[in-house]
Amino acid sequence: MPQVVKGEGALAVAFGDARETISQAFVHKADSYFHGGIDMECDHLAEHGLAAHDDDHDHEDCHDEHDRGEAMQGAFDPWHWINSHVRAPDVHRHLGGGETIELMPWFWASVKADPHNIDAWSTTWYIANNMMKDKDLALRVVTEGLEKNPDDPELLICRGRTIYDNGRGEFAAAREAFSAAVAAAGRMLQRGGSPDERILKARDFAQAYLDEMAKKGMEVRNSRGR
Amino acid sequence: MKLFARQVCALVKLSFIELWRRNDIFALVLLGLALMVPLSMATPFGAEGASRYLDEMALLLVWGFSLFIALGTGQRLFPPEFESRTIYPLLAKPISRGRLLVGKYIGAVAASWSALAFFYVLFVASVLLRGGTFAAELPQAIVLHFAFVALAVSVSLLGSLLVSASANLTLSALVLVGMFFFGRRLPEYAEGLNPALAWVVKTVYAIAPHSEFFDMRQRLVHGWGAVDGVVFLVALAYAVVYVAILLLLASCVLGRKRL
Numbered sequence: 001m002p003q004v005v006k007g008e009g010a011l012a013v014a015f016g017d018a019r020e021t022i023s024q025a026f027v028h029k030a031d032s033y034f035h036g037g038i039d040m041e042c043d044h045l046a047e048h049g050l051a052a053h054d055d056d057h058d059h060e061d062c063h064d065e066h067d068r069g070e071a072m073q074g075a076f077d078p079w080h081w082i083n084s085h086v087r088a089p090d091v092h093r094h095l096g097g098g099e100t101i102e103l104m105p106w107f108w109a110s111v112k113a114d115p116h117n118i119d120a121w122s123t124t125w126y127i128a129n130n131m132m133k134d135k136d137l138a139l140r141v142v143t144e145g146l147e148k149n150p151d152d153p154e155l156l157i158c159r160g161r162t163i164y165d166n167g168r169g170e171f172a173a174a175r176e177a178f179s180a181a182v183a184a185a186g187r188m189l190q191r192g193g194s195p196d197e198r199i200l201k202a203r204d205f206a207q208a209y210l211d212e213m214a215k216k217g218m219e220v221r222n223s224r225g226r
Numbered sequence: 227m228k229l230f231a232r233q234v235c236a237l238v239k240l241s242f243i244e245l246w247r248r249n250d251i252f253a254l255v256l257l258g259l260a261l262m263v264p265l266s267m268a269t270p271f272g273a274e275g276a277s278r279y280l281d282e283m284a285l286l287l288v289w290g291f292s293l294f295i296a297l298g299t300g301q302r303l304f305p306p307e308f309e310s311r312t313i314y315p316l317l318a319k320p321i322s323r324g325r326l327l328v329g330k331y332i333g334a335v336a337a338s339w340s341a342l343a344f345f346y347v348l349f350v351a352s353v354l355l356r357g358g359t360f361a362a363e364l365p366q367a368i369v370l371h372f373a374f375v376a377l378a379v380s381v382s383l384l385g386s387l388l389v390s391a392s393a394n395l396t397l398s399a400l401v402l403v404g405m406f407f408f409g410r411r412l413p414e415y416a417e418g419l420n421p422a423l424a425w426v427v428k429t430v431y432a433i434a435p436h437s438e439f440f441d442m443r444q445r446l447v448h449g450w451g452a453v454d455g456v457v458f459l460v461a462l463a464y465a466v467v468y469v470a471i472l473l474l475l476a477s478c479v480l481g482r483k484r485l
Contacts, residue, residue, distance in 0.1 A: 037448035085457040089450035108270030
């Protein structure tokens with residue numbers, strides 16, 4: 001079998017498929033930063049998907065250093081006691097607003113390691129767009145992501161949402177992005193095999209935006225006609 | 227007592243001279259600069275203002291370098307003396323083997339601490355240069371790091387009396403780095419293993435040096451505040467007791483060693 005290197009550049013040659021694991025490790029690190037430096041056993045940040053991420057999410061189903069071990073060992077463990085006090089803060093908190101800039105280096109490292117990690121691209125976009133409210137940065141992220149992953153429906157939706165949310169009469173550009181997302185998702189679904197849940201979701205999401213925009217356009221036209 | 231103090235002072239001085247003359251520290255600082263300067267100039271996605279990752283990387287380097295210095299210093303305490311036979315004039319001073327061990331250990335720890343203090347000065351300078359502030363928990367973090375260095379020197383010292391230099395450095399680094407990153411998770415790992423393996427993992431958890439107790443990097447980077455005073459003292463007491471046990475074992479090994 002011929003050995004084929006997936007991707008380009010020194011990282012691809014040196015690490016091959018291990019890049020995906022490295023990339024995920026950087027995403028995990030960013031998640032830890034989001035929780036103020038704690039390794040939570042949850043992926044809330046990566047799970048935002050296309051829906052809005054709840055910044056005030058609770059962690060009832062997640063575990064941090066405080067409860068890890070306590071649940072496993074009935075007897076008092078002095079080593080765990082020291083660890084839980086040295087390595088875990090007493091207050092659980094999330095980064096918010098401008099502070100989330102601290103997550104960027106880790107996501108940057110993640111997408112450098114694996115430029116096809118769509119989760120990393122879309123989460124980076126989410127942080128720039130929704131948490132930092134920096135639309136220019138969000139557009140830069142998604143443009144770079146689309147350069148590496150042309151026609152990815154999820155990234156096209158991200159692009160469309162940023163343009164749409166700008167609300168400066170850029171509806172045509174937003175509609176173009178959502179239409180491209182629907183078309184790209186359609187092409188992916190036509191390739192055969194079992195339909196990917198994420199692609200289906202992306203297509204429906206983009207279509208919902210297109211429908212909403214069409215409705216708004218009708219309302220604008222109707223109000224002008226009166 | 228006065229004689230012991232003079233002997234220890236002489237050994238400390240020797241350790242200082244040996245460590246700083248070797249230029250290891252300057253090579254490490256250059257390596258650190260080579261890694262940190264490009265990192266500090268990076269602007270991910272063109273966004274500026276992130277600094278925690280730089281602090282984290284710098285602290286990781288400080289920890290790595292301090293471990294390198296501590297293991298090397300501990301390893302070089304006795305084997306070179308045995309090989310070059312300079313142990314004979316040393317023991318003829320007169321000084322007992324126990325005193326020689328303690329004196330050399332204190333010297334090695336003091337020299338390693340001086341290197342660590344130098345690294346922290348550079349770290350604090352880099353934070354201040356980037357417009358950061360002096361973290362309130364930094365003194366605690368430094369003290370715990372000093373305790374870790376003392377522990378690492380004692381591990382390396384005991385190993386140097388038992389196995390060859392390369393084996394000692396490899397094993398000591400494996401144990402300390404392994405415990406640093408995975409020590410707190412060992413009970414979790416033991417849960418999924420068969421009873422015999424689980425017992426081995428739990429025994430390692432019970433007796434291996436818990437280097438992770440002294441790691442306050444996340445507290446520093448994310449500004450969690452200082453550790454509770456009682457916990458801080460317990461962690462220090464752990465280091466003192468562990469070092470004492472290792473030195474006692476090393477003393478037994480050295481006492482039985484045929485010179």
